[in-house]
Amino acid sequence: MVRMTDLPASTQTGMANLECPSFDTKPFIAGPPLSQRRVAVVTSAGLVRRGERPFISGDTDYRVMPAEVAPDQILMSHVSVNFDRTGFQRDINVVFPVDRLRDMAGAKVIGSVAATHYSFMGASDPRGMQANVKAVAGRLKADRVDAVLLTPV
């Protein structure tokens, strides 16, 4: 088990003091039963497709991950060295669980899996990502997605 108290003191302090955005509103969108939903993954793991420019510090843009991209074409370019990568190296689903979503669609737990997923790089200030998230939202809606699973690292 790894909890905050398992992290080095300096990391704990950094996390406790990290400035987080605050919001005046509390949007909360309802939807149909899970078995009818179309699910997409949006991750902040800094995933890129092989050959794409990796993320660098401060990047607030995103990469497009079509569902059919083979796992061996997906790399992790998050700038932080302070999280485990061995899990992702052994199994992409630890971070980008598209195979599991396919299982769940097959078992009719969810309705379907989105055609396209998206990756940001979570070390950047999320406030700089707002316009890009809005663009991603437009693409997700065009794909009829009505459930987004967000995975950090």
Added chain:
Amino acid sequence: MSALAHYLEDEGLPTVAISLIRLHTEKIGSPRALWVPFELGRPIGAPRDGSFQRRVITSALRLLETATRSGTIEDFPDDDPTAVDLPGWQPPFALPAGIADGGHDQDSLQREIDAIAPYYERFMAASRRSTVGLSGLAIGDCVRFLTGFIAGTPLPDVPPQTSAVQALRWVVDDLKAYYFEAMSADELSPASRQMQSWFWDRTRAAQAIIAVRRQLLASDDKRAQAIGRMNMVPGAQVLRLGLG
């Protein structure tokens, strides 16, 4: 992630976030979140355990049906069963020689790579993938780049509009991935902290990365200093090894 969730919901999309740092999720106020007691870097938990992964994802997605108000955080009850130390664990290969001489020149680092290459290949064949590739360089060129950077000798070409320091970060990421994938060549993969300790204590590659970090920290260039400070050696290893 919580901020992204907020922005997506603002656009009319229902979201559920995995939370690794509960404190941040509480502060930002994610619409719906499943906090998981897993290591940073493993939001879905156990690698190669589809059943466990499905339980995590199902628990998260169920919140889309059961949560009744924004700011709902549910706690996943179980630990990642694979995140355990294996007493006496050693990687499946032996390195050519100890690191007592402190050598991390191109030849000695390449000999180390040669020794682990069959295990990297074995990992790749079994997994049908590798996460090596950010730099776009072959692993031998990564070695040349790293040792050339330390020695101040000419470096292999990097992609256009990429600084040498930026390319260095990707080279270091590739080298680490190469070693850790080789270390995972058999099914006996221990907790990541055990693998990290072994890598940073025992390999010439780690010695070279530590030397590069030292060099970057001494640079006049602020971006080089930042990459040295943030993107080379994990904070836990900096503390453990007393690197300052």
